[in-house]
Amino acid sequence: MLADYKTNYVKKYASQASSYIEEAKRCPGSNGDASRIIESTFPPVFRPVAEHDFGFNVQYGDTKPGSALVSHGFARTAPEVSKRGPDAIEYLVFSDGPMKELPARxxxxxxxxxxxxxxxxxxxxxxxxxxxxxxxxxxxxxxxxxxxxxxxxxxxxxxxxxxxxxxxxxxxxxxxxxxxxxxxxxxxxxxxxxxxxxxxxxxxxxxxxxxxxxxxxxxxxxxxxxxxxxxxxxxxxxxxxxxxxxxxxxxxxxxxxxxxxxxxxxxxxxxxxxxxxxxxxxxxxxxxxxxxxxxxx
Structure with missing residues (x-):
């Protein structure tokens, strides 16, 4: 499923992903900022054991950047993990505190x-x-x-x-x-x-x-x-x-x-x-x- 999503994203999944993001922006408590997860926004807690595949972030609070972040996505696990456990994980992470943004270009x-x-x-x-x-x-x-x-x-x-x-x-x-x-x-x-x-x-x-x-x-x-x-x-x-x-x-x-x-x-x-x-x-x-x-x- 993950391979199909990445290979056929433009043809099959791009519009669905856009709809998901627009719906997520309207979640109660959201500050209206939702986006796809990229390498730099992949939850740090998983980086030692997993590698980003795809997912979405939604910011919460009355400010931009928000005061909290919810991340929902899928990731492949490191060889050290997959040898004894799952090859991939689905995760849901809530992060409380100010969001750190990359410096603007x-x-x-x-x-x-x-x-x-x-x-x-x-x-x-x-x-x-x-x-x-x-x-x-x-x-x-x-x-x-x-x-x-x-x-x-x-x-x-x-x-x-x-x-x-x-x-x-x-x-x-x-x-x-x-x-x-x-x-x-x-x-x-x-x-x-x-x-x-x-x-x-x-x-x-x-x-x-x-x-x-x-x-x-x-x-x-x-x-x-x-x-x-x-x-x-x-x-x-x-x-x-x-x-x-x-x-x-x-x-x-x-x-x-x-x-x-x-x-x-x-x-x-x-x-x-x-x-x-x-x-x-x-x-x-x-x-x-x-x-x-x-x-x-």
Missing amino acids: TPHGNWRLRLDTSPDFAAPFVKALKRQGLPTYLSAFDVDIERSPRASALPKNPPLPEELSRLVASRLEDEGFEEMSDETLEKHTGKTRKEMNEAIFKEIAFGARNFFNGRTLQFRILMKDSGLPCTQGGRGAVGAYLFTFEGQKDVQVNFGSVSASVLGFGSCASSANHSREYVRNLAEESKQVILNDLQGR
Whole structure:
């Protein structure tokens, strides 16, 4: 049934889904906002054990976004679950509390960008470092890139996010950062770049991997361990982690995303000197490098 729904959605089920959404908007208590569930709105409670197939969200309350959310849908279970239990589940979830919305896309020259400066996406990484007893201070951003439909078409090869990442890396190298080579990375981590890539993907919850399927993740790591007051005596360092995702191959306007996390380690994470301001300014400058380049394309 799930396979038939996805394969024949346009021919057989699109009108039914639209009718369902319109009826759901009129439910008592609803704020009139109902939508299909997508990967980013799949209930987080299921992501470790299940993968989104289809479903619907209805928001409740007198505000937009609503003060509560009801999700009804179907999901395939992870291999670890399906080996001993069901291959798929039907779920109904009630979530109480303000709804978190993705940042809106804003026009930027010939582009529509979604810019996220919250540290949420890097929070698990920072927590892991702190559990190892390493003080860390973070400033981060993510730029999701779409071409405006009315703008002239651009080729997606070479991948734009990789070009932007190289520009940021060049700016950081001007600041005294050194990029880790494949050999250095393997020496310090015990893993090749490919193995690091696979390890990063495995850390993503099973139910969130749908979003990344068919999209290549690339990353760069640059470090600066001298030239700052907080680095004296080897007491601290500043690192920059650049992540890029190529655009979705079947979506012509989607050009992928660039994420950057600038981190102060050890003494460079302290509020006792200007290192935190340095980290914040460096993240802001890196973001501006990307925005300036896009403005000219």
